[in-house]
Amino acid sequence: MSFRLPTCLWPVTRSRWTGLASLLVLPWVVQSSCIGDNTAYCPEDSDRPECRRTIDTPDLAMDDPRVDLSRPPSDLAGADLSSPLDAAGSPIDIDKPGPYKTAVLEVPISVTGGTTRTTIIGPSDDGATLTLRDAPFPVVVLSPGFTLATSYFTNYGQRLASYGLIAVLQKVPNEVNHTTYRTNTVELLDWLEKPTGPDSSRVKGRLDPDKLGLVGHSLGGMISLHVAAADPRVKAVFGLDPVDSESLPVKGLLTRIKLPSGVPIAYVGETISKGGLMPCAPAARNYEVLFASSPAPAFAITVIGAAHNDFIDLCGLACAICPGGTAMKERTNRLAIRYVTAYFLRHLRGDVRAETYLSGGELGKDIAAGFITRTSK
Numbered sequence: 001m002s003f004r005l006p007t008c009l010w011p012v013t014r015s016r017w018t019g020l021a022s023l024l025v026l027p028w029v030v031q032s033s034c035i036g037d038n039t040a041y042c043p044e045d046s047d048r049p050e051c052r053r054t055i056d057t058p059d060l061a062m063d064d065p066r067v068d069l070s071r072p073p074s075d076l077a078g079a080d081l082s083s084p085l086d087a088a089g090s091p092i093d094i095d096k097p098g099p100y101k102t103a104v105l106e107v108p109i110s111v112t113g114g115t116t117r118t119t120i121i122g123p124s125d126d127g128a129t130l131t132l133r134d135a136p137f138p139v140v141v142l143s144p145g146f147t148l149a150t151s152y153f154t155n156y157g158q159r160l161a162s163y164g165l166i167a168v169l170q171k172v173p174n175e176v177n178h179t180t181y182r183t184n185t186v187e188l189l190d191w192l193e194k195p196t197g198p199d200s201s202r203v204k205g206r207l208d209p210d211k212l213g214l215v216g217h218s219l220g221g222m223i224s225l226h227v228a229a230a231d232p233r234v235k236a237v238f239g240l241d242p243v244d245s246e247s248l249p250v251k252g253l254l255t256r257i258k259l260p261s262g263v264p265i266a267y268v269g270e271t272i273s274k275g276g277l278m279p280c281a282p283a284a285r286n287y288e289v290l291f292a293s294s295p296a297p298a299f300a301i302t303v304i305g306a307a308h309n310d311f312i313d314l315c316g317l318a319c320a321i322c323p324g325g326t327a328m329k330e331r332t333n334r335l336a337i338r339y340v341t342a343y344f345l346r347h348l349r350g351d352v353r354a355e356t357y358l359s360g361g362e363l364g365k366d367i368a369a370g371f372i373t374r375t376s377k
Helices: 009-013 019-031 150-162 178-193 219-230 251-256 287-293 317-321 329-347 352-359 361-368
Strands: 101-111 114-124 137-143 166-171 207-217 234-240 265-270 298-303 372-376
Touching: 101 150, 101 178, 114 150, 114 178, 137 150, 137 178, 137 219, 150 166, 150 329, 166 178, 178 207, 178 219, 207 219, 207 329, 219 234, 219 251, 234 329, 251 287, 265 287, 265 329, 287 298, 298 329, 329 352, 352 361, 361 372
Parallel strands: 137 166, 137 207, 207 234, 234 265, 265 298
Antiparallel strands: 101 114, 114 166, 298 372
């Protein structure tokens, strides 16, 4: 019986450990502490002299730590701390499903080296088909972490779809070859732009190829950044604790990302999984390093006490391989879904109400509660 390490540890371990060696080191991996740090990164609660401190430590003993701030941190200066309203005067609560019913389609797409299996989740009138009402809709392609199933990110897709975006969760035929993974993702974008084959009628007229975004976790985040750097069709990109590749690094290519004016490159990351014997998100290649190398505008949200796989909907063995999170896993997942949905709702659908979750009062509540820090440029 062969042994297979799942998720983010594969890019780190596959060149060093195999078979019995993996079994021997796994107990130490699970128990290893995470102590790495990137000294060039300055989150807003840093007390290092070279970093500007912008917010006092919140009182976590209060009954409701997510109280409104009297004013935003200096990084958020000018943001409206009230709940923005749309033209009809309706507030928005991204933690709840949006106004659309949703439907789920399983669509195989031929690509180089095999078939990409996609789970397409979009707005629906009947719960079975994608609606043509209000179409076409912006498209968000989601790439999961290494070996993780697309079902681990269903909550992301459902929330996006409920707010009038079409989420395409992809599983490429070969995740080990990062060059092929990048090529397959571009081929998926080609298909979404001009659907062909027996399943094309299920999506034709529903997809807006001019409003295309990418989001990915871990290896999937790195691939999303690679494609954004190479393909001008990408209008927004979000990394969920992305980890750069040793075989196909993206760090030096990030300046090639040219999003529309005012659209930032977005990152969410954690504090736990960047150190130890075999870190899931090594400090030398984690989201902090990628954020530092990204062109402005860009922002990074750090979920304090989160571990690398706390962002996924499901857990089990994946979280045993990347252990150590001290924050509530469910809260970390909920926060990540909130920020991902707000980002694409704001920058692909143009809904200004979502900005409060990215740089306004709702984000300020998360900072005041001690859940997150945020830095931007």
